[in-house]
Amino acid sequence: MTENACLTSIAEVNRQFDAGLSGLEAVENNFPFLANQYYLSLINWDDPEDPIKKIIIPNSAEMVKWGSLDPSMEARNTKSPGLQHKYQATALMLISDNCGGFCRFCFRKRLFIKPEDEKIRDLSTDIDYIRSHPEISNVLLSGGDALMIPTSRLSKIVSALFSIKHVKSVRIGTKMPAYNPFRITGDESLQAMIQENSRSGKMLYFMTQFNHPRELTKEAKEAMDLLRLSGASLANQTPILNGVNNDPETLSGLCSNLAEAGNVPYYLFQCRPAAGNRHFTVPVENTYEIYEKAKRSLSGLAKRARYVMSHATGKIEVIGMDSGKVYMKYHQAANPGDIGKMMSFKRNPKALWFDDYL
Numbered sequence: 001m002t003e004n005a006c007l008t009s010i011a012e013v014n015r016q017f018d019a020g021l022s023g024l025e026a027v028e029n030n031f032p033f034l035a036n037q038y039y040l041s042l043i044n045w046d047d048p049e050d051p052i053k054k055i056i057i058p059n060s061a062e063m064v065k066w067g068s069l070d071p072s073m074e075a076r077n078t079k080s081p082g083l084q085h086k087y088q089a090t091a092l093m094l095i096s097d098n099c100g101g102f103c104r105f106c107f108r109k110r111l112f113i114k115p116e117d118e119k120i121r122d123l124s125t126d127i128d129y130i131r132s133h134p135e136i137s138n139v140l141l142s143g144g145d146a147l148m149i150p151t152s153r154l155s156k157i158v159s160a161l162f163s164i165k166h167v168k169s170v171r172i173g174t175k176m177p178a179y180n181p182f183r184i185t186g187d188e189s190l191q192a193m194i195q196e197n198s199r200s201g202k203m204l205y206f207m208t209q210f211n212h213p214r215e216l217t218k219e220a221k222e223a224m225d226l227l228r229l230s231g232a233s234l235a236n237q238t239p240i241l242n243g244v245n246n247d248p249e250t251l252s253g254l255c256s257n258l259a260e261a262g263n264v265p266y267y268l269f270q271c272r273p274a275a276g277n278r279h280f281t282v283p284v285e286n287t288y289e290i291y292e293k294a295k296r297s298l299s300g301l302a303k304r305a306r307y308v309m310s311h312a313t314g315k316i317e318v319i320g321m322d323s324g325k326v327y328m329k330y331h332q333a334a335n336p337g338d339i340g341k342m343m344s345f346k347r348n349p350k351a352l353w354f355d356d357y358l
């Protein structure tokens with residue numbers, strides 16, 4: 001069995017890792033399990049609080065009824081299957097409905113558990129839409145994981161987008177450097193694709209998702225080096241997750257290790273109110289305090305991430321707090337007139353989402 005061979009059931013995990021997991025069948029039926037040998041080998045099975053285990057292994061707490069399958073109301077911004085246009089300058093294409101592993105906190109669980117197919121069906125329709133909207137300067141390829149599709153197909157999509165004059169950058173959303181770095185280190189055609197496109201005068205970004213410093217292994221760093229040296233830029237986004245990265249030391253370790261690896265800490269997300277996510281969620285004000293404490297030990301380069309809620313109305317940054325109030329600002333907004341709008345609310349230490357302040 002190779003390091004990146006997939007496992008699709010907890011029974012297999014028990015057989016291969018003597019993990020002693022039980023009573024999770026209902027959870028697996030609710031939201032499927034997927035991981036590989038490499039990622040599971042990062043778990044310390046003797047530690048019941050192991051953060052990597054929390055990211056990938058089902059937990060009975062997922063059965064608590066809470067949240068929705070579309071917490072950021074992406075259906076509102078969908079122009080055709082798999083194409084979203086929420087912010088003026090950015091189009092989002094869901095090009096894959098699979099991932100290198102299924103994060104238990106995923107906010108797009110609907111892609112894996114609902115029967116309807118939300119990924120793009122007709123590339124030419126989406127390209128035509130983007131071509132006819134000159135305000136779109138950048139396109140985010142996501143899913144699922146954009147690196148789950150073959151490089152030859154990814155290359156065609158990137159080339160088609162870069163042939164549009166007003167598209168200046170393409171972002172490839174992927175957790176593959178964490179889940180399966182061999183997808184990158186073992187694929188010379190991917191490196192060639194990046195090199196070719198980086199000569200086009202347009203920017204190719206890889207938007208990674210490292211949640212915990214222990215995911216930044218030697219293999220993951222090799223994958224990031226290859227992407228960078230081929231000509232891509234890297235930026236990382238992660239939700240703040242209870243039991244995974246919600247303490248200042250872990251968060252500062254994550255941000256500083258990313259910055260040292262040439263991967264810009266870009267967004268820290270409030271964990272969205274997605275179905276099955278209640279146990280991962282940290283109150284907004286608590287998260288703000290954790291990040292402020294983490295920042296004390298970080299260089300300016302390592303504390304570039306903004307702490308935001310990716311809300312139906314826009315990306316709402318939590319920018320400050322005093323004894324009575326919490327202050328927020330629209331960093332991005334579905335309604336362009338809201339960008340930069342400041343807001344203040346009475347403190348609510350129990351608030352888990354923007355709506356709890358309204």
Ligand code: SF4
Nearest residue numbers: 099102103106144175
């Ligand atoms: S990599 Fe992203 S889309 Fe895939 S399961 Fe994790 S959070 Fe969901």
